Amino acid sequence: MQKIETLFVDLSNWFIAWLQSLGVPLAWADAILLLIQFLCIVGIILANITILIWLERKVSGFIQQRPGPNRLGPHGVFQTVADALKLLTKEDIIPSKTDRLIFITAPILFMTISVMLYIVLPMGKDMQVVDLNVGLFFFISLGSLTTIALLMGGWGSNNKWSLLGAMRSVAQMISYEIPLALSLMGVVMITGSLRLSDIVAAQDNVWFILLQPIAFITYFIAATAELNRGPFDMPEAEQELTAGAYTEYSGMRYALFFLAEYTNLVAVSALLSTLFLGGWQGPWLPSWLWIIIKTYLVMFLFMWVKWTFPRIRMDHLMAFSWKVLIPVTLVNIVATGFGLYIFKGIGG
Amino acid sequence: MYGTGLLKGMAITLKYFFSKKITIQYPEEMPKLPERFRGRLYIEFEKCIACGICTKTCPNDVLSLEDARDENTKKKKLISYTIDHQYCMFCNLCVENCPSNCLHFSHDFEMSRYNRADIKEVYHRPPEMDQVPAQVSAPDSGEAPEPSSDLTEDALKKQKKMEALMTALDKNPVKVLSRYVDSEDDAQILAEIIQADRSKAEKLVELMADDQEKARKVAVAFVNKEKKQRQRQTEGGE
Numbered sequence: 001m002q003k004i005e006t007l008f009v010d011l012s013n014w015f016i017a018w019l020q021s022l023g024v025p026l027a028w029a030d031a032i033l034l035l036i037q038f039l040c041i042v043g044i045i046l047a048n049i050t051i052l053i054w055l056e057r058k059v060s061g062f063i064q065q066r067p068g069p070n071r072l073g074p075h076g077v078f079q080t081v082a083d084a085l086k087l088l089t090k091e092d093i094i095p096s097k098t099d100r101l102i103f104i105t106a107p108i109l110f111m112t113i114s115v116m117l118y119i120v121l122p123m124g125k126d127m128q129v130v131d132l133n134v135g136l137f138f139f140i141s142l143g144s145l146t147t148i149a150l151l152m153g154g155w156g157s158n159n160k161w162s163l164l165g166a167m168r169s170v171a172q173m174i175s176y177e178i179p180l181a182l183s184l185m186g187v188v189m190i191t192g193s194l195r196l197s198d199i200v201a202a203q204d205n206v207w208f209i210l211l212q213p214i215a216f217i218t219y220f221i222a223a224t225a226e227l228n229r230g231p232f233d234m235p236e237a238e239q240e241l242t243a244g245a246y247t248e249y250s251g252m253r254y255a256l257f258f259l260a261e262y263t264n265l266v267a268v269s270a271l272l273s274t275l276f277l278g279g280w281q282g283p284w285l286p287s288w289l290w291i292i293i294k295t296y297l298v299m300f301l302f303m304w305v306k307w308t309f310p311r312i313r314m315d316h317l318m319a320f321s322w323k324v325l326i327p328v329t330l331v332n333i334v335a336t337g338f339g340l341y342i343f344k345g346i347g348g
Numbered sequence: 349m350y351g352t353g354l355l356k357g358m359a360i361t362l363k364y365f366f367s368k369k370i371t372i373q374y375p376e377e378m379p380k381l382p383e384r385f386r387g388r389l390y391i392e393f394e395k396c397i398a399c400g401i402c403t404k405t406c407p408n409d410v411l412s413l414e415d416a417r418d419e420n421t422k423k424k425k426l427i428s429y430t431i432d433h434q435y436c437m438f439c440n441l442c443v444e445n446c447p448s449n450c451l452h453f454s455h456d457f458e459m460s461r462y463n464r465a466d467i468k469e470v471y472h473r474p475p476e477m478d479q480v481p482a483q484v485s486a487p488d489s490g491e492a493p494e495p496s497s498d499l500t501e502d503a504l505k506k507q508k509k510m511e512a513l514m515t516a517l518d519k520n521p522v523k524v525l526s527r528y529v530d531s532e533d534d535a536q537i538l539a540e541i542i543q544a545d546r547s548k549a550e551k552l553v554e555l556m557a558d559d560q561e562k563a564r565k566v567a568v569a570f571v572n573k574e575k576k577q578r579q580r581q582t583e584g585g586e
Contacts, residue, residue: 063361066371308361309354 005286009126012037037129041118049262052299053080059303090251095157098248102156107249107256110149114263116142121270122196124280124288135196136188139271140181143226146264147173150235150245153257157248165244168314169235173226175318179325180222186215186336187275200279209276214332216276218325220301223268225321228261230306234314269298386438386453391429393471395450398426402442402451408435411442420561425478429471433459478560509557517542517549528556528567538571 003010012033019029054069054077061068069076094103120135122128132138147170154166188194190211191202202208209216225232235244243249246257273279273294280287282294312320372379381387389410398415414427443451461467516524521539522532529535542549548570555563 059365062365062369065364065367065369067369067373070373304358304361304365308357 005125007286008124008288034129041115041129044123045115045118045263045266048266049259050080050084052262052266053083055299056303059300060307063304063307084255087252087255092252093250095159095248097158099156099158102152103248104156104253106149106153106156107253107260109152110146110260111256111263113142113145113149114260114267117264117267117271120196121267122200122274122279123270123291124286127280127288128197131195131197134194136184136194136199136275139196139267140177140184143180143264143268144173144177146260149260153249154245157245159248162245162247165235165247169228169245172228172232172234172317175321176222176225176232176325179218179321179329180226182326182329182333183215183218183222184275185329185333186212189333189336189340196274196279200274200281203278203281207276207278212276212332212336214328215336216272218329218332219272219276222321222325223272224302224305225317227264227268227302229265229302231309231312232317233306233311234317265299265302266295269302270295272298381455381457384453385455385457386440388433388454388456388459389431389436389438389442390452390454391431391471392450392452393426393429393474394477395448396426396429397448397450398424399447401445401447405441405445407439407441408437410436425473427473430468431471432468434464434467506557510553513553513556514549517553525567528564529571530568534568534571537574538567541570541574 015036016026016029016033019032020026024032057079058068058075069079072078072082094100117139119129120132120138122131150169150173151166154162154164154169157163187199187208190208191199193199193202199208224230228235236246243254246254249257270291273291277294277298279294280291282290285293396413398413400413400415403409403411403413410432412430412432414429415424416427417423418425438453440453443453459467513524521542522535525538525542526532526535529538542552552563552566552570555566
């Protein structure tokens with residue numbers, strides 16, 4: 001049991017020791033390990049996205065009382081692979097009047113930012129690529145950077161629909177950035193740290209979803225909007241708009257945007273389970289399995305919400321953020337502050 | 349209270365998530381079609397009287413037929429029937445107007461083909477419908493029957509036909525004979541006669557291969573004779 005728990009940590013330690021036995025200096029060995037860790041993250045992301053897109057289609061099907069993809073492989077598990085192969089083989093079209101550099105870099109930037117989110121996520125006990133002391137801040141700030149990539153895509157396409165779609169998503173994402181960050185303040189106040197490993201450690205006895213239920217709900221709503229997922233998927237709105245900022249994109253470039261959104265979904269779900277559901281802590285099973293289970297449960301919640309509620313209207317969307325979510329999160333912060341003050345008064 | 353509606357919606361979708369899936373998995377599972385579903389049009393060739401009403405009533409010229417006069421009975425008979433499915437709009441006019449109720453819509457809806465030519469369906473007159481080669485009346489059909497110049501070939505054909513009929517008669521006499529007499533009971537009696545007397549069987553088969561009508565008459569005569577005999581026997585017994 002102990003072996004399985006520390007499997008990946010042991011592997012990396014053994015790898016460093018092996019490199020050093022070959023005469024590689026420690027700094028170099030660490031750098032090589034970092035590279036391998038990066039590759040592992042990319043592997044995790046790709047594997048998760050493949051499962052996730054299949055899962056999304058399955059869940060949407062099940063909710064609509066149909067079986068979802070079921071042609072390729074058992075229960076259609078290879079459907080995403082087939083889709084990815086199809087997108088890879090498509091002709092790479094760049095419209096002639098585009099701002100080429102911005103047009104090409106936008107999806108790459110989007111994907112890069114999404115991958116960078118994984119650096120600070122604790123994926124198990126002592127399993128974190130970098131344990132930043134401002135880990136949460138890093139995550140939030142990087143997450144808001146995706147707005148720029150989206151705007152680049154809309155601007156670079158040189159198409160009014162793309163630009164309008166991008167403007168809408170920027171307006172939405174910036175509005176929801178505020179309640180997103182504010183709802184996490186409660187957790188930070190209780191823990192007294194922005195370091196994600198500290199936050200997980202602080203949930204040793206009780207998960208923060210019990211201490212901060214309102215923050216959990218507001219963060220969930222804000223994250224849904226931030227991820228451009230239904231019922232807040234105004235930027236894309238498949239049934240109403242063409243594809244928002246992605247209108248001019250096709251083939252693998254479009255797929256990159258698509259993949260990046262799912263990469264973000266996994267990252268946000270992992271963060272949600274880290275902040276509110278006790279992270280990798282759990283009985284019996286190894287820690288890295290716990291975080292996977294919790295992440296997938298949260299992702300199921302995201303899908304469940306997406307396929308249940310109808311799309312919200314644009315003005316309601318903005319009004320909801322400014323008139324409901326932000327006041328609620330502010331009140332939550334004040335209440336948390338009072339609670340902490342009273343709790344400390346009693347305790348100390 | 350705010351949010352109860354949302355929770356209700358989530359409860360409904362969760363219920364659907366675990367409920368039985370209602371879609372029909374088509375290639376593996378065929379859809380349950382209503383009784384009067386209009387699928388591929390087909391004709392019961394034996395029942396058709398070659399009146400041609402269907403071809404006249406079809407608004408899209410889907411249907412066409414080729415007919416001929418029977419030499420002996422002077423009746424019209426169907427030689428071939430063509431349904432060009434690609435133009436059919438399933439309007440039901442031909443089915444409604446068919447006086448002998450031989451046109452029907454089937455439940456077959458898988459009508460796609462690789463070639464346009466394959467969509468057209470041609471029904472030919474089955475050879476067992478008339479053992480005597482039919483005289484085609486339509487001169488423009490281009491398939492004028494060959495005159496019986498080659499006697500040896502005709503004789504050979506007849507020989508083969510007789511052999512086939514004989515084996516069929518040995519295998520299932522009632523079924524073969526029921527075509528020549530009025531009822532199954534009569535066919536049963538005839539079968540018994542033939543089994544008792546081989547020469548009678550050979551005579552009948554020769555007639556069958558040569559002239560249907562004559563064979564029919566002879567068969568009926570055989571049956572009547574046998575019936576009378578049996579009646580006499582039962583009377584005598586009493």
